Amino acid sequence: SAVISQKPSRDICQRGTSLTxxxxxxxxxxxxxxxxxxxxxxxxxxxxxxxxxxxxxxxGFVIDKFPISRPNLTFSTLTVSNMSPEDSSIYLCSVATxxxxxxxxxxxxxx
Amino acid sequence: AQTVTQSQPEMSVQEAETVTLSCTYDTSESDxxxxxxxxxxxxxxxxxxxxxxxxxxxxxxxxxxxxxxxxAKSFSLKISDSQLGDAAMYFCAYCGGSQxxxxxxxxxxxxxxx
Numbered sequence: 001s002a003v004i005s006q007k008p009s010r011d012i013c014q015r016g017t018s019l020t021x022x023x024x025x026x027x028x029x030x031x032x033x034x035x036x037x038x039x040x041x042x043x044x045x046x047x048x049x050x051x052x053x054x055x056x057x058x059x060g061f062v063i064d065k066f067p068i069s070r071p072n073l074t075f076s077t078l079t080v081s082n083m084s085p086e087d088s089s090i091y092l093c094s095v096a097t098x099x100x101x102x103x104x105x106x107x108x109x110x111x
Numbered sequence: 112a113q114t115v116t117q118s119q120p121e122m123s124v125q126e127a128e129t130v131t132l133s134c135t136y137d138t139s140e141s142d143x144x145x146x147x148x149x150x151x152x153x154x155x156x157x158x159x160x161x162x163x164x165x166x167x168x169x170x171x172x173x174x175x176x177x178x179x180x181x182x183a184k185s186f187s188l189k190i191s192d193s194q195l196g197d198a199a200m201y202f203c204a205y206c207g208g209s210q211x212x213x214x215x216x217x218x219x220x221x222x223x224x225x
Contacts, residue, residue: 030211033211033213037154042202042216042218043156043202043213045213048211048212090154094156094212094213095211096206096212100158100206100211101158102156104153105154105155105156
């Protein structure tokens with residue numbers, strides 16, 4: 001198993017601003033994943049973050065809007081840029097180590 | 112592309128009774144993993160149970176068990192002796208053998224009546 005610390009747990013942001021979400025894992029992992037969960041919906045993969053290379057984005061998500069950093073094997077950040085109310089969602093990071101484990105999630109509200 | 116379908120948006124069960132949540136999936140891969148997650152209002156995604164496709168034996172974790180039918184691509188979750196704390200959203204998820212990301216179903220909201 002893996003323990004993932006994600007922060008902030010929640011935030012309320014003004015439109016047009018950016019928020020950076022951090023995830024720290026208690027062990028080294030090759031891949032980290034970022035998901036978005038819009039209100040009342042299921043989880044959708046935003047991107048896969050590999051250490052030492054550019055993140056791989058899913059269809060509908062672009063690097064300019066969701067830049068990701070992966071400086072080492074235990075840490076990653078996701079930035080939600082130039083936010084609009086449509087970005088109000090829960091954002092979750094995850095690792096796959098014999099199962100798939102998640103951080104606590106970040107509830108983002110854009111006003 | 113792989114898909115996961117949960118056909119029951121909502122389910123209800125009486126406390127101490129048994130309930131089964133349905134999940135079907137579509138894939139052309141032979142090596143994969145299947146998961147059930149519980150998401151309470153706290154939004155934390157909690158891994159309930161996992162099944163490797165190459166294992167014929169159904170996974171069991173205490174009161175939670177699965178009925179894995181590989182040929183039918185079915186992966187249902189049975190919760191026995193339901194407790195009030197079992198009330199949550201339940202998501203079925205698929206992970207390809209060569210990947211690490213999950214593909215989720217739309218979820219089933221489970222209510223437990225005292």
